[in-house]
Amino acid sequence: MTEWTYDVKIWAIRKRDSTRKPYQVRWGTGTRPHSESFKTSGLAESRRAQLITATRAGEPFDVESGLPKSLLAKERDISWYEHARNYIAMKWDHSPASTRRTLAEAMATVTAAMVKDTKGMADPRVVRTALYSWAFNKNRWTKEPPDEVVKVLTWFELKSVPTSALADRMQVRTALDALTKKLDGTTAAASVIRRKRAIFHNALGYAVDAELLTENPLPRVQWKAPEQVEEEVDPACVPEPAQAAKLLAAVRDQSPRGRHLMSFFGCMYYAAARPAEVIGLRLHDCDLPRRGWGKLRLRETRPRSGSAWTDSGEAHDKRGLKHRPRKAVREVPIPPELVALLRWHVTAYGTAPDGRLFRTQRGGLIQDTGYGEVWAEARTRALTPAQHASALAKRPYDLRHAAVSTWLSSGVEPQLVAKRAGHSVAVLFRVYAKFLSDGDEAANAKISALLEGRS
Structure with missing residues (x-):
C-alpha cells in the first residue's frame, strides 16, 4: 500500500568529484532521504525542477520511492x-x-x-x-x-x-x-x-x-449509447397454447431422439425453465405426484460455454442459478400436464447415474445443437408455411417466453410470475411489457366498475 506525504524538503544540487555522475539531486519525504545522480548539471536541474513543480502543485509524494504522484504513475505505467x-x-x-x-x-x-x-x-x-x-x-x-x-x-x-x-x-x-x-x-x-x-x-x-x-x-465522459428500442419480447415469437401443444407433439412424433426430448421442451413451456437449467435437472429435484400439481426445484445451470473457457475442460460449465447466490433454489409449481410428461419420461428412459433426467445416447449432457435440430424439424411439421417463415417459436427459448406470457394472461400477479421465472420484477415489466399492456382493457373494466359502484 502506497504511503503518501506532503512533508517534502528539496535541497540544492550537490556536486561531487571523482564520480561518473557528479551532480546529485537530494530531497526528503518525511524522515526518508532520497537522491539521484546525473552526468550533467542540466539533467540534475531538470529533475529538481520537476520535484519543485510537484510540491507547488500540491501533489502528494510517495514516501518509499520519493516520487510525486504524477511521476510515480509514469514509472508504473504499462500498456x-x-x-x-x-x-x-x-x-x-x-x-x-x-x-x-x-x-x-x-x-x-x-x-x-x-x-x-x-x-x-x-x-x-x-x-x-x-x-x-x-x-x-x-x-x-x-x-x-x-x-x-x-x-x-x-x-x-x-x-x-x-x-x-x-x-x-x-x-x-x-x-x-x-x-x-x-x-x-x-x-x-x-x-x-x-x-x-x-x-x-x-x-x-x-x-x-x-x-x-x-x-x-x-x-x-459525456457519452450516450445509440438509442435502440427497449428489449421486449415480440408477441409474434411466442406460441399460443394450441400452437405449443402442436409443437410438442411434433417433437414427440419425429424420432426416438424427439420422444426423449419432449419432456425437455415441456419443462421450458410449462415451468418457464431456461434450457441450461433443464439440462442439469435431476429426479430428486422433482415432485411428481400421481394426481394434481407437482414441483421442480431448480438449483443449477449447465450453460454450454465451450471447453476452452471452463476449468474442467468440458463444454458445459456448472454453476448456480442465473443472477442468484450459488446455493439458491428456485421452486416452480408445475401443472399436471408436465407431471404426466416427466413421469412417463422416467418410466421410459430412467435417469443418468447422477440422477439427470435428460442425456445423450452416450450419457452426456444434452447439446444445444442436438435439441436445436429437433426443434427446427418440429417447426417444419407443426406450423403452416407462413408461420414457419415467420419468427413464431423460432427458438426453443420462445417456449419460456410462452410460459411467462401465459401466466401473465391468466392473471397471475407479476411478482409471483417473476419469482417463478427466476428474474426481477423490473425485468418482467421491461421484457414482457407488451403482454402486460394486453391486460389494459380488463384493468379498465375493473376500475370503471369500482367508480360506478358496481361489485
Whole structure:
C-alpha cells in the first residue's frame, strides 16, 4: 500500500568529484532521504525542477520511492494491452466460463481500438480471434499459439497505448464508440453495449486500484449509447397454447431422439425453465405426484460455454442459478400436464447415474445443437408455411417466453410470475411489457366498475 506525504524538503544540487555522475539531486519525504545522480548539471536541474513543480502543485509524494504522484504513475505505467491481460487474470478464477467469454469479448473490443495507429494492423476478424481466443483466454496462456496469432499479439504489444492515456476523455470515447459496433460495422444490441461498457468501467477501476490512473474517467465522459428500442419480447415469437401443444407433439412424433426430448421442451413451456437449467435437472429435484400439481426445484445451470473457457475442460460449465447466490433454489409449481410428461419420461428412459433426467445416447449432457435440430424439424411439421417463415417459436427459448406470457394472461400477479421465472420484477415489466399492456382493457373494466359502484 502506497504511503503518501506532503512533508517534502528539496535541497540544492550537490556536486561531487571523482564520480561518473557528479551532480546529485537530494530531497526528503518525511524522515526518508532520497537522491539521484546525473552526468550533467542540466539533467540534475531538470529533475529538481520537476520535484519543485510537484510540491507547488500540491501533489502528494510517495514516501518509499520519493516520487510525486504524477511521476510515480509514469514509472508504473504499462500498456493498455498488458493492463487488460492483468484484469483478465484478476477476474478469471472467480468467474464462471460464460462470464470469462464475456470479459474476453469486451477486452478484445476495447483493446483493438486502444492503439497508437493502425498501420500494419491485421484483418479485423484475425485480430478478434487473436485477442478473444488467445490474449484474453487465460486457459491458453501456457499453450503455443499459431504463428499468425503470435504476429498479431506482438503487434499489439508494440502499438497499444499506455494505460495512462485513458486519463484523456477523448481516448475513452474512442473505446466507448468501439463497444457499439459489431465486426461487420453494424450497431450492436443495447444489452451487449451495456454489458461491455460495464466491464470497461470495471477495468478502468482496476487501473485506479493499480495506481495507473488517478481516477476512473468514464463517469465524466459525456457519452450516450445509440438509442435502440427497449428489449421486449415480440408477441409474434411466442406460441399460443394450441400452437405449443402442436409443437410438442411434433417433437414427440419425429424420432426416438424427439420422444426423449419432449419432456425437455415441456419443462421450458410449462415451468418457464431456461434450457441450461433443464439440462442439469435431476429426479430428486422433482415432485411428481400421481394426481394434481407437482414441483421442480431448480438449483443449477449447465450453460454450454465451450471447453476452452471452463476449468474442467468440458463444454458445459456448472454453476448456480442465473443472477442468484450459488446455493439458491428456485421452486416452480408445475401443472399436471408436465407431471404426466416427466413421469412417463422416467418410466421410459430412467435417469443418468447422477440422477439427470435428460442425456445423450452416450450419457452426456444434452447439446444445444442436438435439441436445436429437433426443434427446427418440429417447426417444419407443426406450423403452416407462413408461420414457419415467420419468427413464431423460432427458438426453443420462445417456449419460456410462452410460459411467462401465459401466466401473465391468466392473471397471475407479476411478482409471483417473476419469482417463478427466476428474474426481477423490473425485468418482467421491461421484457414482457407488451403482454402486460394486453391486460389494459380488463384493468379498465375493473376500475370503471369500482367508480360506478358496481361489485
